[in-house]
Amino acid sequence: xxxxxxxxxxxxxxxxxxxxxxxxxxxxxxxxxxxxxxxxxxxxxxxxxxxxxxxxxxxxxxxxxxxxxxxxxxxxxxxxxxxxxxxxxxxxxxxxxxxxxxxxxxxxxxxxxxxxxxxxxxxxxxxxxxxxxxxxxxxxxxxxxxxxxxxxxxxxxxxxxxxxxxxxxxxxxxxxxxxxxxxxxxxxxxxxxxxxxxxxxxxxxxxxxxxxxxxxxxxxxxxxxxxxxxxxxxxxxxxxxxxxxxxxxxxxxxxxxxxxxxxxxxxxxxxxxxxxxxxxxxxxxxxxxxxxxxxxxxxxxxxxxxxxxxxxxxxxxxxxxxxxxxxxxxxxxxxxxxxxxxxxxxxxxxxxxxxxxxxxxxxxxxxxxxxxxxxxxxxxxxxxxxxxxxxxxxxxxxxxxxxxxxxxxxxxxxxxxxxxxxxxxxxxxxxxxxxxxxxxxxxxxxxxxxxxxxxxxxxxxx
Numbered sequence: 001x002x003x004x005x006x007x008x009x010x011x012x013x014x015x016x017x018x019x020x021x022x023x024x025x026x027x028x029x030x031x032x033x034x035x036x037x038x039x040x041x042x043x044x045x046x047x048x049x050x051x052x053x054x055x056x057x058x059x060x061x062x063x064x065x066x067x068x069x070x071x072x073x074x075x076x077x078x079x080x081x082x083x084x085x086x087x088x089x090x091x092x093x094x095x096x097x098x099x100x101x102x103x104x105x106x107x108x109x110x111x112x113x114x115x116x117x118x119x120x121x122x123x124x125x126x127x128x129x130x131x132x133x134x135x136x137x138x139x140x141x142x143x144x145x146x147x148x149x150x151x152x153x154x155x156x157x158x159x160x161x162x163x164x165x166x167x168x169x170x171x172x173x174x175x176x177x178x179x180x181x182x183x184x185x186x187x188x189x190x191x192x193x194x195x196x197x198x199x200x201x202x203x204x205x206x207x208x209x210x211x212x213x214x215x216x217x218x219x220x221x222x223x224x225x226x227x228x229x230x231x232x233x234x235x236x237x238x239x240x241x242x243x244x245x246x247x248x249x250x251x252x253x254x255x256x257x258x259x260x261x262x263x264x265x266x267x268x269x270x271x272x273x274x275x276x277x278x279x280x281x282x283x284x285x286x287x288x289x290x291x292x293x294x295x296x297x298x299x300x301x302x303x304x305x306x307x308x309x310x311x312x313x314x315x316x317x318x319x320x321x322x323x324x325x326x327x328x329x330x331x332x333x334x335x336x337x338x339x340x341x342x343x344x345x346x347x348x349x350x351x352x353x354x355x356x357x358x359x360x361x362x363x364x365x366x367x368x369x370x371x372x373x374x375x376x377x378x379x380x381x382x383x384x385x386x387x388x389x390x391x392x393x394x395x396x397x398x399x400x401x402x403x404x405x406x407x408x409x410x411x412x413x414x415x416x417x418x419x420x421x422x423x424x425x426x427x428x429x430x431x432x433x434x435x436x437x438x439x440x441x442x443x444x445x446x447x448x449x450x451x452x453x454x455x456x457x458x459x460x461x462x
Contacts, residue, residue, distance in 0.1 A: 008072055008093050008116070009125040015091060019070070022367065026065050029363050031181045034258045035066050037188035037223075042166055043069070046121045046155065047191060050148055050216060051170035052141060052224045053130035055177050057360035060094075062172050062186055063128050072120050074113075074129045074147070097129075097147055117151050121165060127151070131216060135356045137177070139225040139237065144217055149209045153201050156194040164198075166191040167216060171223030173262055178349070178358040181406060185258040187223040192216060225265055229276060235287040236272060238294050240265050242304050242439075243446050250450050271453040286445055293438040300431060302417055307439045311425065312418035320415045324408070331408035334401030337377065341369040342402070374398050 027033060041047075049063050049071065060073050070093065077096035080086040086096075095117070098110050117127050133145040148167070155165040169189035176182040192215055201208025227236045247264040248256070276283050297304065312320070345365035349358040374395060382391040424432040 008090055008095065009120040009123050011070075012091070015070070015093060018092070019064070022061065023065050025367050026061050026363070029180065029366070030184045032183045032258060033066070033186070034184070035186045035188075036259055038066070038068075040188040040190055041067055041168060042191050044124065045166060046124055046164065047126055047166040047168055048121070048148060048152060049126055049128040049168050049170050050131045050220070051128070051172055052220055053132045053135045054137070054139070054172065054356065055174055055359060056135050056354075056357045058174075058363065059130065059135070059172055060128060061363075062184060063170055066186055067126070067188075069126065071126050071128050072117075074117070074127065076134070077109075114151055114154060118155050121151075121155050126168075131220075137356055138227070138233065140227050140233075141217060141220050141224060144213050146209055146213070149212050149216075152194045152212070153198070153205075153208065156198050156201075159195065159198075161195050161198045163193065163195055165194050167194060167212075168192075169216060169219040169223060171220065173225055173258070175258065178355060178362075180359075180362060183258045185262055187259075189219050189223045192219060225262070225269070227269060229273065232272075232276065232283060232287050235283075235290045236269060238290050239268060239272070239446070242290070242293075242308075242442060243268060245308060246443065246446070247450065250447075250454065268450075271450060274453060274456075275449055282449075286442070286449075289438060289442050289445070293435065293442060296431070296435050296438070300420075300435070302421065302435075304439075306417055306421045307436060311421040312415075314422065317415065317418055317422065320411065320418075324412055324415060327404075327408060330401060331405050333397075334403070334405030334408075337398055338402035338405060341366065341373045344369060370399075 049067070051059055051063055053059050060075075064071055064073075073092075073094045074097045075089070075094050077098045080089060080096040089096075095113055096109075097113060098107050120127055129148040129151065131144040131148045132142045133147070136142055152165055152167055158164065168191050171185075171187040171189065173185040173187075174182060175184075192212070194212065197208050197212045197215070200211055225240075227233055229236060244261050244264050245256075247253075247268045248260060251264060251267050253260050253264050253267075272283065345362040348365060349361050352358060352361060377398070378391050378395040381394050421432065
């Protein structure tokens with residue numbers, strides 16, 4: 001292990017500058033970022049972060065950006081093969097962890113890494129390890145690996161059954177994994193005291209690790225979207241969009257922030273799980289209806305919100321159209337001046353098979369491309385015989401109008417969908433009438449299921 005890796009927990013000016021720029025950029029990559037439970041972070045104590053892992057690099061950055069302290073991460077060793085890349089990753093405070101697929105001979109290197117992680121924690125610098133080991137594309141918690149647990153018990157061994165090291169579960173939920181300007185929810189769960197499992201681990205290491213693993217899995221499932229039903233997974237996912245608003249109304253959840261939507265989804269998943277145990281055929285029939293409905297939506301290139309809101313009135317469509325026409329020159333300015341840094345990362349992801357890497361690639365490329373293109377474009381403008389303030393004003397306008405172009409594009413898509421829906425509805429188009437009928441059937445059935453569920457919950461509490 002080289003010097004940079006051994007001193008990975010120490011202050012670094014280069015890292016601090018990179019982190020400041022990354023934080024600034026990350027908070028603009030997402031539209032809304034909501035953080036819940038930050039008071040659960042045991043600042044000044046020895047602890048590890050253990051987040052669920054579904055979105056490659058973005059998961060690590062989400063933890064780094066909102067815990068308020070520098071953090072050391074552990075990542076799979078295959079990305080450290082090239083020396084220059086390994087040095088850069090160490091600069092970013094990332095250490096390698098070796099797996100069987102890296103070769104049995106490589107596993108011995110983990111001992112040195114584990115010793116280093118103990119040293120890091122003892123300096124009260126938190127460590128972040130993804131306990132699932134790798135990322136996945138399903139909204140569920142996968143089997144946890146032993147790495148984070150082994151490290152936790154190795155540190156706790158110095159303290160015996162007294163308070164030593166804690167594990168902080170972190171739940172991450174993205175409104176969309178790959179798209180730019182989406183929503184992100186970060187939930188810090190209650191810290192787990194490793195000392196509670198120390199005696200069991202001392203007597204039987206395997207039992208101690210399994211007990212702590214079950215506890216960590218249980219705590220993580222509380223703060224993530226966990227869809228355990230593999231057979232009806234697609235229906236569960238679709239209903240998170242179709243029924244969320246009504247579920248919030250039924251359960252008196254006020255507001256529509258990511259966290260409120262998350263809470264309603266958790267309630268709905270519990271309800272569906274309970275109903276599946278009692279009457280699986282009823283849910284299978286519902287799943288068929290949902291499949292047909294979402295398939296027809298896709299065919300017509302429409303979204304569920306158009307049926308949820310019954311489209312737009314002709315007056316509102318007219319106002320939106322006037323607004324779009326008036327603001328079009330601003331959109332065009334923002335679009336043309338941001339075209340390359342916007343589109344190049346998107347084109348790059350088309351060659352990457354693992355979709356979960358798409359947002360990470362887009363973000364990293366954006367970190368590089370936007371400042372480069374902005375600097376180049378501003379330099380070109382400065383070559384013209386213009387007042388000195390013009391290049392600076394131009395530079396300032398680039399990100400502002402880039403965001404406006406993005407907003408305008410979304411407004412246009414919604415207006416176009418609303419117009420399409422209204423025209424089809426006015427013409428009594430059979431496809432729209434059929435879709436509306438399917439939507440109503442699904443909502444009526446879900447209302448019945450939810451009412452039955454809530455009544456049974458009230459009966460239990462009384």
